[in-house]
Amino acid sequence: MSVYLAWTEQEPDGLDGPWSEARAVAPGLLLVESTASLSTVYHALKWSLPHGAALLVTPVDRTPKLRGLAPGTTTWLRDRTRPAEEA
Numbered sequence: 909m910s911v912y913l914a915w916t917e918q919e920p921d922g923l924d925g926p927w928s929e930a931r932a933v934a935p936g937l938l939l940v941e942s943t944a945s946l947s948t949v950y951h952a953l954k955w956s957l958p959h960g961a962a963l964l965v966t967p968v969d970r971t972p973k974l975r976g977l978a979p980g981t982t983t984w985l986r987d988r989t990r991p992a993e994e995a
C-alpha cells in the first residue's frame with residue numbers, strides 16, 4: 909500500500925477513487941492510501957476536479973515533519989510510512 913500527498917486548488921467533487929482511504933488534512937491538501945500507481949491516483953483526482961484546476965500528487969514513503977494539520981494526521985502517517993531517520 910502506498911501513501912500519496914495531493915494538493916488541489918479546488919475541492920474535488922467527491923473522493924471516490926482507487927484508494928482505501930482519502931483524508932482531507934487541510935484546505936486543498938489530501939492524503940491518499942492506495943495500492944494503485946501514482947498515475948492512476950493522479951488521474952482519478954484530476955477527473956474529480958473542474959477542468960483546468962491545478963493538481964499536484966506525489967508519493968510519501970517517509971513520515972514528514974508537519975504541524976497545524978487535521979488532528980490525527982501525524983499518527984495516520986506514522987502508521988503507513990517509514991520514519992524519516994531510516995533514510
